[in-house]
Amino acid sequence: MRKCNSVMVAFMLVCSLALAGCGTNNGSTSGASNAAAEANGAASNTTATDGASSAEASGPLTINQALPDKEILSKGPDGESAVSAKTLQLTEEELKKIKSGNYTAAISMHYAGNDWSKAQLNGLRDTFAKMNIKIVATTDANFKAETQVANIETILAKKPHILVSIPVDAVSTASVFKKAADEGVKLVFMDNKASGLQAGKDYISVVSADNYGNGVEAAHILAKAIGEEGEVGVIYHDADFFVTKQRTEAFEKTIKDEYPNIKIVDRGGIVGPNDGEKVAAAMLTKHPKMNGMFVVWDVPAEGALAAARSAGRNDLAISTIDLGTNVALDIAKGGMIKGLGAQLPYDQGVAEAILAAYSLLGKEAPAYVAVPSLQVNKENVLASWKTVYHSDAPAAIQDMAK
Template sequence: MKKGTKAIVSMLCIMMLLLAACSNSPGNNSNSGNNSNGGNATEPPAVTEPITVNQDLPQKEILSQGPHGELAVSAKSLELTVEEIKQIKEKKLTAAISMHYAGNDWSTAQIKGLQDTFAKMGVEVVAVTDAQFKSEKQVSDIETILAKQPDILVSIPVDAVSTASVYKQAAEQGVKVVFMDNAPTGLEAGKDYVSVVSADNYGNGIEAAHILADKLNGEGKIAVIYHDADFFVTKQRVEAFEKTIAENYPNIEIVDRGGIADQNQGETVASALLTKNADLDGMFVVWDVPAEGALAAVKAAGRNELVMTTIDLGTNVAIEIAKNGIIQGLGAQLPYDQGVAEAILAGYAVLGKETPPYVAVPALNVTHDNVLDAWKLVYHQEVPESIQTAYKE
């Protein structure tokens, strides 16, 4: 081939490549960057139905009151309409989540419920923090969050007093603050924060009492492990449990109580109670993680006949219930739906809608009979194989 012919062929090849590149560029592709709804491909699909909490949750009266004695509004009554969701999306909002502790099933489900719901609302989650039960770390976490200038903050305070000033700072910055379970001291609903959302902790304490009494056939000696902290939701659980036993089961006696300052003290406190009370028939522990420690103490003491109940359907206590073990049942929170409710209330706030100061999801009774179905309801996911394998008919 002659030199001139080669040059022409080379030029033609280059031109063809350029034409191909141009024809595939986003600006010349009539379908590129658009989904079936005509929006950008990176945007979430259009919402075609309202956002609510799971309407299959138990239809129960909410027995808990808020941190200032507020009557509860059921989370099942909350709703964002399709038009309201569209309005929120147009605002291009950001949100942050500040947890007291993120290392358990309850926290994981709360965060998932929030993230899933914010995604439907077109709200970007810019931070999720774990204070590891340290109030000073939570204050630092929130100060870092506020530097990002989020529109929404959802949080559970480690301590109602020492964290109050940083939440006040968030409110003054214009952030819409929604609390899980507890409100810091001195802050006002409707002014400094949107609302408090919790489980029906009083109702769950009642459920745990009835289960324990049933398994003891209405008689025996029991001990209570309570949360030795100024945290109103855990106080409600213990108050409800002890009052239910006292008023309904005259042949069951609470012979001893032991307090935990943090969740890692369950085994130590339970061991001391067992040593002091060799004739215990049952035990109530304020939530599932210290109950796991108490369970270890009971087994170490060779007291496998003892009956326990608690609050929160964590993996390890679910396994124990599934195999008909020492933990016979519990009152379960519904953390995923609690997260959904918190996100909806944040939506109310940015739209300027009136928000109730205290919202709660119903209590859920969990025993061996319904533990598998309860798991699906609580976590919105299939039952882990570890729980299914442990299950005994």
């Protein structure tokens, strides 16, 4: 993350990085403890014990093979080519070996109070249960690097075989993750790795969405919505974080390469998730002919939607990344948000658990794994919700889609 002179700005950057990878935040930060407790049966910032069920699983264990069969376009944090999560598999024999091993796991989240985090946790918990791996700790750092460091120290005292985590800050948490690796804990990272750690030596793999692919999908959606011509603005994440940079890079390159009659007339950076409305309002004032806007994830896209409404610009087309509740509602009713590229967090959690099992078996694991991108629009929003979250869309979204 970029160095900042202001402590407050640094803190906002940490928070925004976490949100950028995670989709919508349906509650305030102060509600993180309740959200984490609801999702995990644990209080925020404390270590909780989850008992893995003795769920029986027959046959091989794989990622949902009904996911889109697409080339993965993203690169890993060290420039690695991606391997599709759909290629991961435990054979029935391998699964039996894991189930008989009496293994334990822990999960250290940056924040557990949003849809993305809850879906990740559900995927991890369901898959570990199928492996008879007991989850001995689930923690929520509430966006605070120092809290995550303390959480992991507490986790290490429980001596788990596996730790799955997303670093709040790649640099300031690096030493505690290195300590875990040195103690023989099998590390699997979500979205980004701790700084200085090496795949195959210190950690097993990094698992993420195909963020580049989702940026491409967002570009095609917006281009179609404005008839493949006009002026568009880009609201990007003004931080040195490879996940959000890939989204914006993919969107801009796709527009420039494939839609010669669309011009990107302005770019505005956001530091935190609540900056979208301010940046979008300034763009719309400066460019009254602007007919399209890309916003790097769904929460600031909600702000852009509010800015367009305030400006009387109900004709503006918006595309974004991440299928959160509020943007799904707008898509379902045919509003200004025309569609988005969606992450698949439940399946990301499944992939992380399978990769942890690879390490226990001594099975070679790819350094970087990604789940396919998913284009979401008005026609498929309900089906997409079920694909993303492995549950039916909330009643409000279903009603709006009718």
